Amino acid sequence: MSPLMIDSADFSQKLGLISRNVEHTEAFLARGTVDFHLPGFMLPVGYRLLKSRYGDEYRLVTTDDGKPYTAYAVKLTFHKEITFPHGAATQVMVWRTPRAVHQRVISGLPQSFFQWVLSEYDIVVSDSEQTGDGQRFWLRMIDWAFSMNYQISVADGTVGEEWHLTPVSSYAELEERWIAFAWGYDRDVHPHRRLVISKA
Template identity: 90%
Template sequence: MSPLMIDSADFSHKLGLVSRNVEHTEAFLARGTADFHLPGFVLPVGYRLLKSLYSDEYRIVTTDEGKPYTAYAVKLEFHNEITFPHGAATQVMVWRTPRTLHQSVVSGFPQFFFQWLLSEYNVVVSDSEQTGDGQRFWLRMIDWAFTMNYQISVADGTVGEEWHLTPVNSYAELEERWIAFAWGYDCDVHPHRRLVISKK
């Protein structure tokens, strides 16, 4: 599945309004969480990185006017059909607050979390649907991955039963050949193409 381009996702609307953010944060906390320590990442006083006890969801939570507020949220999904026999991780929900107050805290976190994810699971695959922000983030991470000499591939699931992975050898090649192939608005095609970054 390659990334189908979409407008802002539903969770963005839920977390984007402060009142709804507080409500969803309270529900997230009520279901049960534990502090999560990302090696090398230090949050300022007043912020906590939490992981749900019941799903692979992580949030940076703070307090806004005495109420819990999510400044950043990411949810993971694990699978191996695209990169079989290797397992892979996909960020299926990524949201960050637009509020200026929290920008210094969350600005570098998405890249840091992504790099940790890759170091833990070796293979990260893009989601089947992405906003314009999601695409820009992936292009940044692919550019970084090239500097690390990691393997970048395009996975195509539109032909036959199995996914076909094609290596991408440079960022220039990605721009010339693969961006238009991988991202677009065709509901029958683009959810079945993905980008893959692998340490192997």
């Protein structure tokens, strides 16, 4: 359950093509949404930040050529098995549009949303699979977390039945010892290793 490196995620293919993005955005809206306020994020005219009424999925939606379009999407899951007895949040889907017209709006949004998740839930754990973009995002957020004096750990679920958390004391230690350990392509190993950022 840790960073197994993958080429691309299914949701990226679904949201990446404009026609499929519109179709999936329409379905997301039809299921029911509420407006969501992200502290510190200035919502530009023509965009809405929405949360699903029935799950922990959030999207930044705009209207392209009169049709709804997702410019940013993230979905959360919650669990305790890695950080027991404490609960943790994991972003299992993070996607942002490659379209240039939306870049000024979504620039910094993934980081702001991640910071909000951490402020709300205290512990964020990496997903079991990540693309290269996902890995780079996590490395940025770990670097930021060190600057905030938060706790960074590597969780290893490959030995025994329980997850073992090892604190990481610096970004230099992360680079030297843990990046190759935690991220890789071995389906029997890397899905069972995670990165953990905790406020306490």
